[in-house]
Amino acid sequence: MPFALRQIVKQTWQVFTEELGNGNRDQHHVKIFEDLLSEFEPDLPSPITKAILHPRYRLGSLKYWRAAVAQLLVSLFPREFLPEILGFNLHFEALQLDTMQASKELPEVCLNAYYFLLHVSIDNSHSGHAAMAMASVTDYIEHITETEGEVAAETAWKRVQAGYVFSEWQIQKGNQATNILAQLNDESPDQLESKVLAIFSSKIQASHRLHCGSRVKIGERLLTDWLDPEAFLGEEWQRKFMRSLSTCQPWIYPGDSQKSKLVQEFRWGGRMYGSLTKSELDIFELWVNSLGHDQNPFYHSFINPSMDSQDQVSKTSDTDKSVIIALTVSEKNIETAILLSQVPSGKYSGDLTANLNLPSMLPLWFTQCCLLESFLYAPGRTTDNLGCAVVRFLRAQSGFETEDSVVTGTDEPHTTENGGIIEFGLEMIRAASLPIPQGLHGLLSAWPSEFATTMLELASSPIQNLGTLLGMAMAFLELQEMVSESSNYGLLSPKSSERLASLIRRQYECLQVCLEEIPIGDARRVAFHRGYDMAKAEISKCSGSAP
Structure with a gap:
């Protein structure tokens, strides 16, 4: 995430950590929900195991899986789709009617409704998650207005709306039958269209004159004209008919066969019931539903x-994906990267870092914050003591205050004068009179680091490499201590050095809990020590005059 957007995104990340109880297992929302499930299904397996997919647990409703996959997919591209994510979050954190219903109805059947009561209160629009989601959107639009202008802000606002509607769609669309989605994987849109054309072609002779009295128009022609047997033989005629039919509302709503009036007419009670056989109607509905799968245009x-979608795709197909949403590297940023790469170690303003090699140290400093981030990708993995300790560790790295039994809500941004590890890194760059990179990608482009790249690769598989990542994180506390020591006075202000020392203690306590939760003899303990040694050896290169 670009450094300039950190404070905006920090508010949404705070919402997330509050959902995880801020690292307090008893207040972890997923844990509370699992406790509710266990009341009526005591032997329900953990949601992070394959056992939960057994048919006996009746978790085969496709709409919930689709909603979950939709969230995961959009979350994979935070840089490209940040406005959409903010809009999605804005809708998702708003108080929903079904939440209020559950909080009222569950006690009537002797079930604990606290999970839902909790979300009636914590999602409040004054100081809770709804308010924080709104503040994130407002701050983002103001940021775009100040940095890119009114036109860019208007586009950003529309993208926020698109994300909001996307979340809303997950709820509304989820109420409809969705068993067609599995079949869509086996049929391409072109194949389905060919089958529908074959159905219409086979019925032309029988149906042509039956529609003479109909004044219904499909596109530019009356239905009876479209169904002229001779004209319908032409391939161009057929293509125009299918194109016109596919967008002719209310007869066809792309992606929604249940709403499409033509489908209703083919069913019982409709004026054309019996015109299509069951298999033909299934194919027709499948085609209608397939029309909604490509919404990019x-x-x-x-x-x-003003931008043609096809032109946009063609212009960006051979470039980095970040260019798609205009998060491009400007000429200024390229110049910054060149300046950074040309500055030798030990030659900074006032020679503040005579015993630190900034080109070696800074890539590691910023990348250390990525080590355990991805561990939170599945909240169900963070309900135990180890997972909660990782949540608290990441909160400390991000500069959040020490956890309290009561959430801070919108008070948090006003109580935190200083940031976390990233902000201290930016302070060091400013103290050395160096240009500020736009983000981690720009910094690593300026100062390439093979070990930083290795760290990112290991972090991309957080479960498999957890022991190694925890060991590395422990080693980097020594780098943080090196920076906070008085011998490096000038890298950080006295106040920042004091705060960093406090954050180091909090991180150390969390990592100690993680290590205690790993049994002796567990392979992760061996990996922990290996990761620690790897990182410590690399950190040693940051001191002295190492190149």
């Missing part, structure tokens, strides 16, 4: 009507 026309 509409999406692009909504967020930027």
Whole structure:
């Protein structure tokens, strides 16, 4: 995430950590929900195991899986789709009617409703998650207005709306039958269209004159004209008919066969019931539903009507994905990267870092914050003591205050005068009179670090490499101590050095809990020591005059 957006994103990350109880297992929302499930299904397996997929647990409703996959997919591209994510979060954190219903109805059947009561209160629009979600959106739009102008802000606002509607759609669309989605994987849209055309072609002779009295128009022609047997033989005629039919509301709503009036007419009670056999109607509905699977053209026309979506795709197909949403590297940033790469170690303003090699140290300093971030990708993995300790560790690294039994809500941004590890890194760069990189990608482009790249690769598989990552994180506390010591006075202000020392203690306590939770003889303990040694050896290169 670009450094300039950290404070905005920090508010949404605070919402997330509060959902995880801020590292307090008893207040972890997933844990509370699991306790509720155990009341009526005591032997329910952990949600992070394959055992929970057994048919006996009746978790085969596709709409919930689809909603979960949708969230995971959009979360994979935070840089490209940040406005959409903020909009999605804005809707998701708003108080929903079904939450209030559950909080009222569960006690009537002697079940604990606290999970839902909790979300009626903590999602409040004054100081709770709804308010924080709104503040994130407001701050983001103001940031875009100040840095990119009114036109860019208008586009960003439309993208926020798109994300909001996407979340809303997950709820509304989820109420409809979704068993067609599995079948769509086996049929391409072109194959389905060919089958539908074959169905219409086979019925032309029988149906043509039956529609003479109909005044219904499909596109530019009456239905009876479209169904002229001779004209329908032409391939161009057929293509135009299918194209016109696919967008002709209310007869066809792309992606929604249940709402489409033509489908209703083919069913019982409709004026054309019996015209299609069951298999033919299944194919027709499948085709209608397939029309809603590629919404990119509409999406692009909504967020930027002046840009043709096909032109946009063709212009960006051979570039880095970050260019798609205009998070491009400007000429200024390229110049910054060149300046950074040309500055030798030990030659900074006032020679503040005579015993530190900044080109070696800074890539590691910023990358250390990525080591355990991805461990939280599945909240169900953070309900035990180890997972909660990782949550608290990451909160400390991000500069959040020490956890309290009561959430801080919107008070947090006002009580935190200083940031976390990233902010201290930026302070060091400013103290050395160096240009500020736009983000981690820019910094690693300026000062390439093979070990930093290795750290990112290991962090991308957080479960498999957990022991190694924890060991590395422990080693980096020594780098933090090195920076906070008085011998390096000038890198950080006295106040920042004092705060960093406090954060080091908090991180150490969390990592100690993690290590205690790993049984002796567990392979993760061996990996812990290996990761510690690897990182410590690399950190040693940051001191003295190492190149």
